Amino acid sequence: MEETVSKEHTENTPETNTQPLELCQAQLQEWREKYLRVQADFDNFTRRIEKEKSSWMRVVQATMLKDMLTIVDDVERAFATNMAIELTPELQQWLAGFELIGKSLQKFLLAQGVEEISQMSTFDPRLHEALMQVTSADHASGSIVEVFQKGYLFKDEVLRPAKVSVAQ
Numbered sequence: 284m285e286e287t288v289s290k291e292h293t294e295n296t297p298e299t300n301t302q303p304l305e306l307c308q309a310q311l312q313e314w315r316e317k318y319l320r321v322q323a324d325f326d327n328f329t330r331r332i333e334k335e336k337s338s339w340m341r342v343v344q345a346t347m348l349k350d351m352l353t354i355v356d357d358v359e360r361a362f363a364t365n366m367a368i369e370l371t372p373e374l375q376q377w378l379a380g381f382e383l384i385g386k387s388l389q390k391f392l393l394a395q396g397v398e399e400i401s402q403m404s405t406f407d408p409r410l411h412e413a414l415m416q417v418t419s420a421d422h423a424s425g426s427i428v429e430v431f432q433k434g435y436l437f438k439d440e441v442l443r444p445a446k447v448s449v450a451q
Contacts, residue, residue: 345437348397352435352443355392358385392435400434400445403427410434412444422450 362385370378392398400410406425411434419428427447434445 341438344395345440345442348392348395348437349442351388351392352397355385355388356432358388396438397442398436400436400441403430403445403447406447406449410441410444411447411449413449414446415448416451417448419450424450426450 358381362382402410404427406413406427411427414431417428419426422428426449428450429448430445431448432443432446435442
């Protein structure tokens with residue numbers, strides 16, 4: 284019986300128990316590293332999805348706002364025509380209502396981050412689309428002579444380039 288006790292005693296000594304402990308610690312470290320990699324991958328995935336979602340939203344906004352610019356152009360053209368007729372008070376009120384609609388459209392576009400391209404002196408291919416070149420004694424070469432259609436920026440990116448004629 285002493286022989287079995289001493290045998291059990293030798294199997295449970297600290298020297299023989301360290302192997303399973305070391306194995307468990309190694310496995311713990313391996314799982315910890317796997318967890319950290321999976322967590323980093325998930326964080327990267329989340330950031331990428333947020334970035335893509337933001338990009339998609341911006342494209343959809345830009346498309347919608349660009350389509351609205353044709354309406355703004357039509358309203359501006361309607362008010363730019365020289366009316367040679369005498370306006371009745373009712374017609375003047377009707378016209379004032381449409382002017383308010385035009386101003387509301389401009390406010391809406393401004394609130395969305397759309398602004399008119401203000402640089403209209405020198406041709407810049409990033410901001411302008413040259414429809415023609417004209418000879419002009421009044422303008423230096425490369426200067427904008429006439430603006431055919433206004434250009435707009437959306438959050439500092441060209442939404443629609445200005446259509447212009449340029450001096451030769």
